[in-house]
Amino acid sequence: MRYNEKELQALSRQPAELAAELGMRGPKKGSVLKRRLVKLVVNFLFYFRTDEAEPVGALLLERCRVTQEEPSGFSISFMEDPERKYHFECCSEEQCQEWMGALRRASYEFMRRSLIFYRNEIQKMTGKDPLEQFGISEEARFQLGGLKA
Template sequence: MRYSEKELLSLALQTPDREGKILHRMSGTKARLEGYKDRLIRLKANFLFLFKTNEQGQILEPVGAVLLERCKIQPEPKADKANVFSIALQDDPECKYYFACRSFEECTDWLTALRNASYENMRSNIMLLQSKLSRHTGQQRLQHSHIPAAGQ
């Protein structure tokens, strides 16, 4: 996938699908509380953006972006903090992002939102719904229902 820094920043600053303050650390950082940094995270389409904020919660600068494709999003039951989930990239298994939430409910909500954000997941859901609709209506294909494979 190709994108420019300017396009990515523009997407990051649009109204997010979901956002929240959360603790974050990367794999390889200290597994103690000091390893976590307070971040604003924003979910927009299939990107998760991370921002530094000031004391008033205003965005200072972006510090990262994760494309939510070909990654494993899961709870971390053996984490050093409660209510932690992680995002591991398939192409780089050594790279893992950890996020610590304030509550179990917040953690579950983020897991659901992130898993549902990927193009692959949306494509699977559309194909499932299309199949159910075809069985219900008896039509083989619906109009305007071409769904390209990932990467097309």
């Protein structure tokens, strides 16, 4: 799959929802915990060596699962291979919760479900479709049928 690295690097410089230095260990056997600057930008998690400007890598946060790991860490795994886990170590339980919360809200699919939920609730209460004012009420991605997927 072809993609332009420069486009992703540009995205990694966009304002972050959350950024911190965390311990990070990849899914490969024998991987060791490394210090990484971890940045959440939209639905991508970028990780950097602490002395470099460009990211080492990025994880697209769609169809992923965020799990708490003892003592104060969490892991991210992806649905096509749940055994492959990216581990992260935080400084405190509090920081861990903050990251887990932000990562779980970071997927486009989560936003889509939220939007459909709010749209439906508002319509039930007011009898009006709140998306009409934006001119996007017809868009397929905002229809109730999309919820089931």
